[in-house]
Amino acid sequence: MPWAGPTLMSDSLTLPAGRRLVPVSATLAANEVLATRRRAGQPVLPLAFGESGLPVHRRLRAELASASGLGAYGPVAGLPALREAAAGYWTRRGTPTEPSRVVAGPGSKALLFGLLLALGADVAMPRPSWVSYAAQARLTGLAPNFVPTVPGEAGICDPAALDEAVGAARAAGRRIGAVLMTLPDNPTGRVASPEAVRELCAAAQRHDLIIVSDEIYRDLIHDSATPFLSPASVAPERTVVTTALSKSMSVGGWRLGVARMPDGPAGQMLRDRLSGVASEIWSAAPVPVQQAAAVAFTEPPELAEYVSHARRVHAAVARATARVFAAAGVRVAMPQAAFYLYPDFAPWRAHLADKYEITTGAGLAALLLERYGAGTLPGSAFGDDPAALRLRVATGLLYGDSEGQRETALAAPDPVRLPWIDAAMSRLAEILADLGS
Ligand SMILES: Cc1ncc(COP(=O)(O)O)c(C=O)c1O
The missing domain is CATH 3.90.1150.10 (Aspartate Aminotransferase, domain 1)
Structure with a gap:
């Protein structure tokens, strides 16, 4: 028998005042x-x-296929082999990393969303910056604060404008708790200079902000002579770095990202909160993909x-x-x-x-x-x-x-x-x- 009861009224989907969801990205x-x-x-x-339309490497396909029998959920923060490989990846790039500081998720997008939930405070982000930062902030009920970049720079907030934004938020009874940067940047394809990174780290220190550095395009800098500085080298106690294989290995659809959490007690607290969020939303990143990603992060020739x-x-x-x-x-x-x-x-x-x-x-x-x-x-x-x-x-x-x-x-x-x-x-x-x- 088809359902003959009253149909759902569209009013039933009315959101509470001030709550706004987002359209399809x-x-x-x-x-x-x-x-x-x-x-x-x-x-x-x-x-x-924004997709790398290149074929997936044979070795990665083979690694994924051979891991397809791994049917169990696996640990929330990721397989030990993946966390160790990702720690090695960051260590080779000049930021020594213990595997315990790595948290994996189904794409860095999901990890960024989890981080916003774990932070629980408003975020500052460069204008312009990747579409999903502001949308995710709104979804979590936080205010996205767009901050202009220094002329000639991209993917990073102007420190003086950040000072103003933090002050204006405070005056309005809000707290900005984190600042996002994209190194290298989407939408501009540019890389912020090391000086701009140092100055932004100093501003984050002044206002006691967590820095979230989205480095998903780091391995795709065209010219190896372009200087690159991660805020994780300047302010390790307050910097989260996220990355993924989506762009460098052309496997966006595999959904695997990793976060490198900050040093020290604040980092530990944030890691615990992120793991809590992860455990309630995605449980664990897809385990066969993690297994293949562990190989990729060791960077075989x-x-x-x-x-x-x-x-x-x-x-x-x-x-x-x-x-x-x-x-x-x-x-x-x-x-x-x-x-x-x-x-x-x-x-x-x-x-x-x-x-x-x-x-x-x-x-x-x-x-x-x-x-x-x-x-x-x-x-x-x-x-x-x-x-x-x-x-x-x-x-x-x-x-x-x-x-x-x-x-x-x-x-x-x-x-x-x-x-x-x-x-x-x-x-x-x-x-x-x-x-x-
Ligand atoms: C700047 C930036 N960060 C994060 C992501 C998310 O990538 P993924 O969820 O595949 O790790 C993208 C994808 O377009 C991006 O451009």
Whole structure:
């Protein structure tokens, strides 16, 4: 018999005053629009989704397959082998780490959310910064405080502006308890300078803030000469570092991330709270994936070689894309890491307003999607000024439509010369020429 009782009234889903949930993440939503267009046979230029579209290495696939018999939940903080391997990964990067300080989770996104719950205080984050920080803060009932970056820097708050934000929050009866940074940065593909990191650490010390340093793109810095300083080397007693294999090993769908918790008693307290959150939400990260990730974090030569080839592809395509924007007269800082760039169409403001009545980044992204099938994200999705004509452009899905093309891109000494990547660059140049005319 079908249910014949009263149906659920939409009022039943009314949230309490002041409680706001979030829509589907902007980046996932844009990807769905592109997938629909593709199914309808319409041309697309997929520049919205922040994914490394390279094939998974054979060794990792084999490790995962051989671990598939591990059916038990496993320890909340992660398998001992994974925690030891992740500790070795950080130790080799100049931040000595005991396995006991490592907490694993199903993606660094989940760990960041768990950390926000464990912190229980408002957070400061750079404007612009990765879409999910602010959304997650709202989900946990905390206030996201966007703080501008120092001109020329990215992924890190301006210390003077952070001082102001902490003061303003206090005056409003709120407490900012942590500051987030993204090293290297998404959406800009830039790396904050060591001086900026030191100054931000000093500001965090002044206000007794926890620093959360999201270093998921650390192994994808294009040029090894680019200086990199983790706040974990400067303020180890207050810094949490998160990372994952999603980007460097192209296994975002495997859902595995790790956090390196701070030294000392505060770090221990935070670790215990994070483990409590983890135990009630995900129990443990997927155990076969942890087993494979343990191998990856020990960085055997064939996987280290994979990362260096992946880095070469990301660098070549992201930079070539930036050059296409620059040649069209759009302002863009040359990306230094990962597969992102953040072009600013400010020089086209009058033209876009006159010809298309476009005055916002969201309007510009919608025009590119509807008129040309080019998916990008507006800077406003990253907390940037809605009136700014800035877009986050992600190039990690331009490497090919088939596994064979993507394998070829990974092995190519000069991937931009491959016909399908060259065609994507030409298409982008055509779109910009048409839009700007
Ligand atoms: C800056 C940043 N942090 C964290 C993540 C989350 O990655 P994952 O949950 O796959 O570890 C992403 C993914 O897009 C990201 O761009």
